[in-house]
Ligand code: SF4
C-alpha cells in the first residue's frame with residue numbers, strides 16, 4: 646500500500662463500504678494537473694477506461710468516501726466542495742505539511758453555507774490542520790487564527806487556550822515553548 650494511502654486511512658478513516666461515487670467525477674477534473682482540466686479519459690458517462698484505469702484512480706478516495714459524519718449532500722458534485730488530504734513537500738510552517746483541504750470547486754455556483762458548515766464541522770475535530778481554498782485564496786480554518794498564531798510564534802498562551810496550543814505544539818513537535 647502507498648504510504649500516503651496509509652496516512653489517509655489514519656487521518657480520515659477507512660473507505661466506507663456503503664458509499665459510492667455514483668455520478669460524481671469531481672476528482673477526475675479538480676485534482677488533475679493542471680487543476681480544473683478534465684482528465685482526457687473522462688467522458689460523458691464517467692471514466693472511459695474504467696476497467697483499466699490507473700492504480701491511483703482505484704485507490705484514492707476523497708474525504709466524503711471516508712468520513713461518516715459527512716452527509717449524502719456533501720458528495721462533491723452535490724455540495725461543490727471537494728475535501729481531501731493535501732501533502733505539501735515544501736511547507737512554510739507546521740500547518741502546511743499534511744492538512745485537510747476543503748476546495749470550493751470552480752463553476753459550482755454559490756456554496757450552500759449550511760452544508761459548508763456541516764462539512765467543516767466534520768473535519769475540524771482533530772489535530773489536523775484544515776484549509777479552505779477557492780482557487781484564488783487559501784485560508785486556515787482549523788485551528789482558529791488565535792491558536793495558530795500562538796503555535797507558530799511560540800508565545801505564551803493565555804489560560805483558556807493553553808491546552809489547545811500545547812496539544813498542537815506537541816503533535817507537530819517543532820516548538821519547545823511551554824506556552
Ligand atoms: S470526488 Fe469523491 S465522490 Fe467524487 S468521484 Fe472522486 S472519490 Fe468519488
Ligand code: SF4
Pocket residue numbers: 672673684685686687688691692693694695698699702
Ligand atoms: S483515468 Fe478515469 S478515473 Fe482516472 S482520473 Fe481519468 S477519468 Fe478519472
